[in-house]
Amino acid sequence: DGGITQSPKYLFRKEGQNVTLSCEQNLNHDAMYWYRQDPGQGLRLIYYSQIVNDFQKGDIAEGYSVSREKKESFPLTVTSAQKNPTAFYLCASSIAGENTGELFFGEGSRLTVL
Amino acid sequence: AQSVSQHNHHVILSEAASLELGCNYSYGGTVNLFWYVQYPGQHLQLLLKYFSGDPLVKGIKGFEAEFIKSKFSFNLRKPSVQWSDTAEYFCAVNNRAGGFKTIFGAGTRLFVKA
Numbered sequence: 001d002g003g004i005t006q007s008p009k010y011l012f013r014k015e016g017q018n019v020t021l022s023c024e025q026n027l028n029h030d031a032m033y034w035y036r037q038d039p040g041q042g043l044r045l046i047y048y049s050q051i052v053n054d055f056q057k058g059d060i061a062e063g064y065s066v067s068r069e070k071k072e073s074f075p076l077t078v079t080s081a082q083k084n085p086t087a088f089y090l091c092a093s094s095i096a097g098e099n100t101g102e103l104f105f106g107e108g109s110r111l112t113v114l
Numbered sequence: 115a116q117s118v119s120q121h122n123h124h125v126i127l128s129e130a131a132s133l134e135l136g137c138n139y140s141y142g143g144t145v146n147l148f149w150y151v152q153y154p155g156q157h158l159q160l161l162l163k164y165f166s167g168d169p170l171v172k173g174i175k176g177f178e179a180e181f182i183k184s185k186f187s188f189n190l191r192k193p194s195v196q197w198s199d200t201a202e203y204f205c206a207v208n209n210r211a212g213g214f215k216t217i218f219g220a221g222t223r224l225f226v227k228a
Binding site for chain 2: 035058105
């Protein structure tokens with residue numbers, strides 16, 4: 001089945017540690033996205049990538065980093081510089097260009113910083 | 115800055131009541147508009163979308179939305195809600211000027227009483 005796989009589903013980390021969230025898609029989509037979901041704030045865009053080896057900052061990129069070495073993969077690293085990292089993280093993909101924006105989401109990764 | 119505003123954060127309705135959820139955006143130019151839904155315990159999925167043409171768009175499960183360009187609005191409606199419509203609803207927008215990144219509203223939690 002085609003879709004988006006995020007792992008891990010739940011993750012705990014200590015303050016000061018970096019953590020990497022995995023996102024893999026087999027939909028052959030060019031564009032991939034990372035969002036953060038917090039109660040009452042909707043989804044806020046962290047980073048997005050329209051093509052391999054290229055990505056752009058979203059609205060809340062500080063304290064996060066990404067890479068896009070393969071079309072299928074778009075891992076997100078939450079660094080120790082992220083001041084409030086406890087959140088639900090969603091990865092999504094779509095076709096790129098005009099008449100896009102229909103996003104296909106993974107099941108999410110819930111990060112808790114202890 | 116580009117933004118999406120949803121008018122109600124929480125809505126409680128009885129079954130068979132009519133639903134209207136407001137959404138306004140601040141983008142100029144041509145936009146693509148979406149409503150996504152997140153049922154309890156499930157991942158986000160597309161409810162309906164507007165790219166061009168007839169401003170009244172029909173989606174799944176009896177939902178519809180109307181694009182009013184002059185009001186920068188894309189309100190979601192359903193004539194008669196069911197208990198199974200209990201979910202969180204997100205309005206989202208993207209456009210060419212914004213690099214096709216999709217921006218979401220804060221979401222509206224709908225609870226339908228049986």
